[in-house]
Amino acid sequence: MIEYHIENDLSPEEFKDILIKSTLGKRRPIDDHYRISKMIKNADLIITARDKGKLVGIARSLTDFAYCTYLSDLAVDLEYQNKGIGRELVRLTKKETPDASLILLSAPGAIDYYPNIGLTRHDACFVLNDIKDLKLKA
Ligand SMILES: CC(C)(COP(=O)(O)OP(=O)(O)OC[C@H]1O[C@@H](n2cnc3c(N)ncnc32)[C@H](O)[C@@H]1OP(=O)(O)O)[C@@H](O)C(=O)NCCC(=O)NCCS
Numbered sequence: 001m002i003e004y005h006i007e008n009d010l011s012p013e014e015f016k017d018i019l020i021k022s023t024l025g026k027r028r029p030i031d032d033h034y035r036i037s038k039m040i041k042n043a044d045l046i047i048t049a050r051d052k053g054k055l056v057g058i059a060r061s062l063t064d065f066a067y068c069t070y071l072s073d074l075a076v077d078l079e080y081q082n083k084g085i086g087r088e089l090v091r092l093t094k095k096e097t098p099d100a101s102l103i104l105l106s107a108p109g110a111i112d113y114y115p116n117i118g119l120t121r122h123d124a125c126f127v128l129n130d131i132k133d134l135k136l137k138a
Helices: 013-024 032-039 086-098
Strands: 002-006 045-051 054-063 067-075 101-103
Touching: 002 086, 013 032, 013 054, 013 067, 045 086, 054 086, 067 086, 086 101
Parallel strands: 067 101
Antiparallel strands: 002 045, 045 054, 054 067
16 A cells, blocks of 8 residues: 655655665766755655655655646656556646646656656757856857
């Protein structure tokens, strides 16, 4: 029986642990405690999935609860994947922010997952990774 809760005060250690156990840790700064701590501290909505207290899934979002919700990290422990936990975490995230568009960038391995659970692919998404890439006017 998986229990879902809002846990905006999740510890950085548990966050790091679920990132590793889901494999998402390969794409997140897990060895940088300062950044991991800030990712938790400054998130607006953290929904957890627990099995008898053990953290087995997380959805970490930044949201204004009115217009946009950026779902930054969706991660489910490898041993618990394909049981509907990811879908439920997305559902609860949207339920908490019903007026806001839920937006995310997919990890390469999850590109087919999101349309499978009903999200719409958007071809007008843009990313600025490095400020040096910004073309300033001469
Ligand atoms: C992607 C992830 C969050 C999905 O969570 P999950 O709990 O395993 O997925 P669900 O059980 O909700 O899956 C729902 C459906 O999607 C399918 N699915 C699961 N993972 C998938 C994947 N990576 N690609 C395509 N389909 C996938 C399931 O088979 C299931 O299909 P069905 O409805 O036809 O039975 C989870 O696999 C994970 O943590 N992956 C590693 C980290 C990652 O890539 N996170 C995404 C970051 S953007």
